[in-house]
Structure formats: structure tokens, C-alpha cells
Amino acid sequence: MSGGKTKKRVTMMDVAKAAGCSQATVSVVLNNVTDIKISSDLRVRVLDVAHKLGYGLASPIRRAGLEDIRGGCIGFIVDQLATTPEAVNAIEGARHASWENDVTILVAQTQGRAENERKAVARLLQAGVQGIVYMSIFTRRVSLDAVFDDLSVPLVLLNCYTSDNRFPAVVPDEMTGGRTATTSLIKKGHTRIATIVGESFMEAAQDRLAGYRTALAEAGLNYDDALVAEGNWTPTSGFEATQKLLSLREPPTAIFCQNDKMAMGCFMAIGEAGLRIPQDISVVGYDDDELSRHLRPQLTTLELPHRPMGAWAIEELAKKSRSGHRSLHKVVCTFIARGSISRKSA
Structure with missing residues (x-):
């Protein structure tokens, strides 16, 4: 190491x-x-x-091999564009990985409908794309339409994967992210740490919770169901979950919210209870949503890596990858320390 x-x-x-x-x-x-x-x-x-910091034209994202698709087109198929910023961030990462090589990115939104996906593939191929990136807005296993089985160009999956791993695929490392968020609080001396989870059917929620449990176990702390509150990614659910946690006979001294929107609701509930962040209770979020920088104190969180995931997808297409068994590539969610956590008060 x-x-x-x-x-x-x-x-x-x-x-x-x-x-x-x-x-x-x-x-x-x-x-x-x-x-x-x-x-x-x-x-x-x-x-x-940008040059001095190594962003954009001087970005480390650039890799050898992209010259192979210079002057060409890449197709980007995504189920939703408007619901969250993740798709836009992934496309931005893909664009930065290819902008020096005069690569055009053509984007199609399908709303997850197989008929729309077939039309999108046909039109992208007609436009002469040299590869296709297929993205799901939610991290999940997908069953691809048969149209993707016999493509004449390489296919890369972004934020999703197939059960047989027959295509290169990239997803966030959510379990490590949940572990990192919880460990950051353990290192501050907190032993009674709660978490507010997202919708349990989503892999992101399952993996972030698994990471939380792993961190507790590694620190020799017992897992307590009473410290796991149900949420649904919204500020309202974060507010209500925090109220329940604060009403416990022995409330937590720190809360890991599994996204920043729930953390915003958590902030509101803590304030209404007459408590201060981080003096009385520490809070960690997840996603690095724009709002995290506007909360006071600013929210400590983890950044979803959709930009580097988009860049990775372009690099894979440049390798002209074809079907075959491949491992799932996971990208680390970067921990961003701000002002919402501190050492547990005596």
C-alpha cells in the first residue's frame, strides 16, 4: 500500500x-x-x-486511446434527464473526457421504455455513433432489450449492470461510501450514531446501510434497530425521522443521512428542538447536492462520482470493448469535510 x-x-x-x-x-x-x-x-x-489546477484541457481524465474516436460521435441513452442532476453530471464527465478529441455526444432520453430505447439505438446508429453509453438514473441491475445484444458498436453501462456482466459497467461504490460516512463520525468519538435510510427497495439505500453496519462492526459498536429511521430521500422524511430519533430515551449524538435532502430536513428538526449543529449533534449527508453548501453550517457529505463515471465510460468505449464477461467497476464516493460534524462533547 x-x-x-x-x-x-x-x-x-x-x-x-x-x-x-x-x-x-x-x-x-x-x-x-x-x-x-x-x-x-x-x-x-x-x-x-483551469490549466493550472488540472481541470478541463489539462485534466487527468484525459487518457491515451481517445484519439481513436477523434471527430466521431458517441451515443448517450438515459432513462431520465430532468429528475436529478446525476445524468447531467455523467454527461458532463463524458464530455470533458472527450472534448479535446472533437467527439460529439448525442443524448437520447427514453423514460425507460423499450420501444423508445429501440428507436434511440436505431437513430444513433444512423447518425454514425462509434459507441453507446446506456445509463440508468438509479443504480440497479437492468435487463436490456434484445436490440443491445447485436450492436455493431461497443456498449458501456453507466450506473447500472447486467446479471451476467457481459458489458463493461460502472457504478458508485455505495457500500464504501456508507462506511466512510459512519467512520467519519466514529473518529470524532461518537458511539451512538443513527442513520436515516432512503427507500429500501433501492440498491443505493441497501448498500449505504450495509456500509453503516460494517463501520459499526469494525469499531466494535452494536447495531441498534432503534437508531435506523425510515426516510424516502425527501426533506420532509428527514425532518420526521429526526424527530423520532430525538425522542428516543437515549437520542443519538450523530446522524448519517443517506442523502443531502433528508439532511436538510434533519437540520430543521434539530433546530426546532433547540439543539445546535455540530455542538450538540453532528450530521453527515450524501450526494454533495448543491444545497449542502448553502446549509449553515455547511454539510459534511460524500460526492456521487457521476462525472468520473462518465469519463470512465468514454475511456472504455475508446478501447472498443465488445461483449464478454467483465467485472463491475466501482468508483469511490469522495468524502467532503465541512462544518456539520465535530468531536462528541463530554
């Missing part, structure tokens, strides 16, 4: 902060949007910062 530290991935927010502008401005500059008026000095500053 190497003794060196893993280099932190540079984000668009890092570029915006260093350049003294908004993320929207950084996006406009790096996407070379010309119909929005931005001063030449600001454009130069953003590009200079």
Missing part, C-alpha cells in the same frame, strides 16, 4: 473559487459558449486557472 496521499480531484467549483466567479461562468467559458457575453479578461483568467 502506497504511503502517498491520493490527489484530490479538481472540480468546477474549485476553478470557480480560484477564478473568483460562479460555476455557471466557468461552464460557459470551458464550453466555449459564444452567445453569452463574458469579458476577454475573465475568459483568460478562467482558462488559466
